[in-house]
Amino acid sequence: MEANKVRRVTVRRASRSDLSSIAQIINKGSMDRVHLDEGAILDRLFEWGYFVSVTSKVMGLVGWQATNFIACLKDFHVYPPVQRRRMGSPLLQRVEEEANALSCEVALLLVDRRSSWRATKFYREMGYQRVKAEDLIKAWREVAEEHASTDEIVLLKKLREKRVMAPV
Numbered sequence: 326m327e328a329n330k331v332r333r334v335t336v337r338r339a340s341r342s343d344l345s346s347i348a349q350i351i352n353k354g355s356m357d358r359v360h361l362d363e364g365a366i367l368d369r370l371f372e373w374g375y376f377v378s379v380t381s382k383v384m385g386l387v388g389w390q391a392t393n394f395i396a397c398l399k400d401f402h403v404y405p406p407v408q409r410r411r412m413g414s415p416l417l418q419r420v421e422e423e424a425n426a427l428s429c430e431v432a433l434l435l436v437d438r439r440s441s442w443r444a445t446k447f448y449r450e451m452g453y454q455r456v457k458a459e460d461l462i463k464a465w466r467e468v469a470e471e472h473a474s475t476d477e478i479v480l481l482k483k484l485r486e487k488r489v490m491a492p493v
Contacts, residue, residue, distance in 0.1 A: 355437065
C-alpha cells in the first residue's frame with residue numbers, strides 16, 4: 326500500500342473486541358477529563374448502542390439509543406481530533422439513518438460543555454444547534470434530562486418536519 330493512500334472509513338457496530346480502543350478514545354478524546362476502563366465500557370455497551378468508525382484502527386465512536394421517537398447520542402469522540410470530520414461525519418450520518426428508520430423526530434447530541442470551538446463548529450456544520458433543555462417540548466426535555474450530566478450541553482437536530490402524534 327502506498328504511504329500516501331488514504332484508507333476508507335467504515336462505520337460498524339461496536340463489539341467486545343473494541344473495548345480497549347473505545348476506552349482509549351473516550352479517555353484521550355475527553356482530554357483525560359473522563360477515565361473509563363474496559364469494564365465501564367462494557368457496561369455502557371449493554372445500555373447504549375455504539376458505532377465505531379474504523380480505518381486500520383478504531384478512531385471514533387458514538388453511543389446512542391432511541392426512546393419515544395427521540396434519538397439520544399452520547400459519548401461522541403474522535404481521536405485524534407484532527408480526524409473529526411473524516412471519522413465523525415460518517416458516525417453521525419449512520420446514527421441518523423438508524424434513527425430515521427425508527428421514525429425519530431429529533432436527535433439530541435449530548436456533549437461536554439468544555440468542547441473546543443472546533444468541535445462546536447463541526448456539530449453546527451452537521452446540523453446540530455445548541456438548545457436549553459427547559460426550552461424543549463416535554464418529551465424531548467425528559468429524554469435530555471434523563472441522560473445529560475451537569476457537564477453536558479444539549480444539541481438538537483430535527484430529523485422530521487412533523488412530530489409523530491399517534492403510534493406508528
